[in-house]
Amino acid sequence: MSRDAKAGLSTKRLNEALLRPGDIVLTTTKSAVSSAIRRATRSDISHAMVYVEDRSVIDATDEGVQARNTQRLMIEEACPVHVLRLRTGISAEQLAAVRTFLRGHIGTRYSKKEAVLAGLGGAQSWTRQQFCSRLVAQSFQAAGIQLVSDANYCSPADLKASPYLEAIPNATLPMPAEEAAVWDGRVDVPQLMRDAINALLSGARSRNASIETFDDLHAHLIAHPDQDEEMCLLLDISGYLSVWQIEKEKNPWQYDLALMDAAPTEEIAEYCWSVLANEDGSPNRYIINRGAYSLLARRHGLNFFARMADLYEHLATLHRQRVSVAADWLEAHGHLHVEQPTVLLPHSAAWFAALEVWEPAQAMMTRRVIQMTGRTDVCSVCGDDPATDYRLADGYRPAGGVDTLRLCDDCLRIRRARGEPFVVLAPSDDRARPDAP
Numbered sequence: 001m002s003r004d005a006k007a008g009l010s011t012k013r014l015n016e017a018l019l020r021p022g023d024i025v026l027t028t029t030k031s032a033v034s035s036a037i038r039r040a041t042r043s044d045i046s047h048a049m050v051y052v053e054d055r056s057v058i059d060a061t062d063e064g065v066q067a068r069n070t071q072r073l074m075i076e077e078a079c080p081v082h083v084l085r086l087r088t089g090i091s092a093e094q095l096a097a098v099r100t101f102l103r104g105h106i107g108t109r110y111s112k113k114e115a116v117l118a119g120l121g122g123a124q125s126w127t128r129q130q131f132c133s134r135l136v137a138q139s140f141q142a143a144g145i146q147l148v149s150d151a152n153y154c155s156p157a158d159l160k161a162s163p164y165l166e167a168i169p170n171a172t173l174p175m176p177a178e179e180a181a182v183w184d185g186r187v188d189v190p191q192l193m194r195d196a197i198n199a200l201l202s203g204a205r206s207r208n209a210s211i212e213t214f215d216d217l218h219a220h221l222i223a224h225p226d227q228d229e230e231m232c233l234l235l236d237i238s239g240y241l242s243v244w245q246i247e248k249e250k251n252p253w254q255y256d257l258a259l260m261d262a263a264p265t266e267e268i269a270e271y272c273w274s275v276l277a278n279e280d281g282s283p284n285r286y287i288i289n290r291g292a293y294s295l296l297a298r299r300h301g302l303n304f305f306a307r308m309a310d311l312y313e314h315l316a317t318l319h320r321q322r323v324s325v326a327a328d329w330l331e332a333h334g335h336l337h338v339e340q341p342t343v344l345l346p347h348s349a350a351w352f353a354a355l356e357v358w359e360p361a362q363a364m365m366t367r368r369v370i371q372m373t374g375r376t377d378v379c380s381v382c383g384d385d386p387a388t389d390y391r392l393a394d395g396y397r398p399a400g401g402v403d404t405l406r407l408c409d410d411c412l413r414i415r416r417a418r419g420e421p422f423v424v425l426a427p428s429d430d431r432a433r434p435d436a437p
Helices: 032-041 092-104 112-119 132-141 156-160 177-184 189-205 214-223 225-238 243-250 257-261 265-277 285-300 303-332 349-358 360-373 409-417
Strands: 011-014 024-027 047-053 056-061 064-069 082-086 165-167 172-175 388-392 404-407 422-424
Touching: 011 177, 024 156, 032 112, 032 156, 047 092, 047 132, 047 156, 056 132, 064 189, 082 156, 092 132, 112 132, 132 156, 172 177, 189 214, 189 225, 189 243, 214 225, 214 285, 214 303, 225 303, 243 303, 257 303, 265 303, 285 303, 285 349, 285 360, 349 360, 404 409, 409 422
Parallel strands: none
Antiparallel strands: 011 172, 024 047, 024 082, 047 056, 056 064, 082 165, 388 404, 388 422
């Protein structure tokens, strides 16, 4: 149980119904460190974080830059909380840039020294490490939004005073002791993931002390391919590859409609809507990461990248299953009408857009084939004709949604021999428009 719950103190939590992705959350605690920050900055707050999606924030603490579940953020009733939002609103492109910056810095170490300097007015130089308000300010700066005069050295108080932000009222709700106890009694999977990330990156830093992020680790491994086996061992011992198993075992109902039906209706409805709230039609981070790692694996032939590609393909599949089950439950209970997904016609603009994220190497190869032949009605793989449109059989379709190819007879035989059961794309299938690539 949390320290506050054990002490019988009244706690509160963020009001999820009011929060939007891109909101900045300012908080504090009664700890000595927080008190010192508040005194130095003459403010009532000492910490800053960004709400990135439903029930999730990213911040920088002594654990480094990490994601957290907002349902576990138990705040003492007496401690101020401010939720700030851009006065002009945040566009989809700006939000994507903020999220990309934050997620790209996951695992970056915390700089206590620079956090102190920020409270004292800053300095002329800075490192790539992070502290809470720098992370927030720099993430918005990456989206072209200058919240404060110096994004490298700023305090939570500076963010609170930004003229570009406005406060959102009623940002918190009381958290009953019973609710706090429930969360305290559950396995904290996000914490397990934070531990795994830090263990993996700490191990890599024993080889290269300048590594802060996963991108740094990738660059190091490309420069030192002889360390591939060592980095793969770090993947295993850190637990990074297996946290998803704990999550699935903890919440099997999220993947099974029958189990979901056995749970309290009101709680399940709230969960299902929260799952769909994060779906904006763009590729999710699992699909994006899978595509990036598959391209790295193809280019560099390293097992580390191949294993990461496999991991994110599996995570993308699990994510799609959660979304599908949530949507099916809402539809079955009359809350939602679910439309059947559009089948992507090979070589259409929509097909290329999806394939470039999921399997960028295949997309580049097919574009090259079309450019060389000057035709779009040829085989996606070799450029031969005649070619027919095929789709993977149900149960074999990838989570990225690209399950169609235009294949000649020879390439079809090769694909089927590799265990890919392609079937002719039926004329009755709901297809995407056959736009030019």
